[in-house]
Amino acid sequence: MKRLLIFFMAVIPMLTFAHPLQDVRVVALDSQQSISVKNYAQGKPLYIEMWATWCSPCMKQMPALQKHYREFGEDIAFLAVNIDLNDDAEAIQKVVDKFGLTVPMAQDTENSLATTMQLNGTPLHLVFNRKGDLGYRTHETDEQLETVLTQLKQGVELAAIAPTQTKAYDYQFDTDIVLFSATWCETYWATRNPKAAQECQQARMQVNDMLRQGKSVTVVVSNLWTSEQDATAYKGEFADEVTMVIDENGKLFKRHGIKSIPRILTLDSELR
Secondary structure, eight states: OOOEEEOOOOOOEEEEOSOTTTTOEEEETTTOOEEEHHHHTTTSOEEEEEEOTTOHHHHHHHHHHHHHHHHHTTTSEEEEEEOOSSOOHHHHHHHHHHHTOOSOEEEOTTSHHHHHTTOOSSSEEEEEOTTSOEEEEESOOSHHHHHHHHHHHTTOOOOOOOOEEEEOOOOOEEESEEEEEOTTTTTTHHHHOHHHHHHHHHHHHHHHHHHHTTOOEEEEEEOTTOOHHHHHHHHTTSSSOOEEEEEGGGHHHHHTTOOSSOEEEETTTTTO
16 A cells, blocks of 8 residues: 655744734634634733633633633633534533623634644633734733733833743654544543544544554544653554654644544545
């Protein structure tokens, strides 16, 4: 059988600069129109929360998001951005209704914001100053976040966070099958998203059958909440040797349009 070859750039340090939103676009849920995140703020500071409907900490923080919007929404542009992984408009609307949310909503349909901001877990809170520089980043809704928002409301300028380094990819996959999944999809989702958890288990069992047939397999797991130790443990769940890749910054998911996991791709189907 033909082998699947996927090439990425050489591994070199890359800088995430202070103005990260230049080309980032998301889809506004009310209008279903693509909007520029950079232009959305219209000269105001910008507060973004990235979230998912199946994310337990996200749900716990929703009341705080609405509270902050009521208190600071006149002076700071707010945008709650769903990460668009195993989510849909119906699930999002249920969350909006449950918490009485009036904060503007959008969806990261192209994974543009996630990859640009190096999303590694939800909820993720991002605060930008009036110039569009990232000034604050946290996973917590706490006193420090409220202090930052209060200072912006009072006109205090938020200093930009120093650029951070990441790496470009240099993955060359020589494989028959690629499984896109997550190390936690069978466990964490067992209660949060049972249908998807069952599908993840079934996909793993299907891949195990392929391995027994002599197929070569690469497993690409989401980088969300995932360490090297998590990936190693998950690798042990397969019947034979697989190539395990953590999708740093979500660029493999983005390249292949992965909006829902699990997903099995082959050279004879989506990855020709």
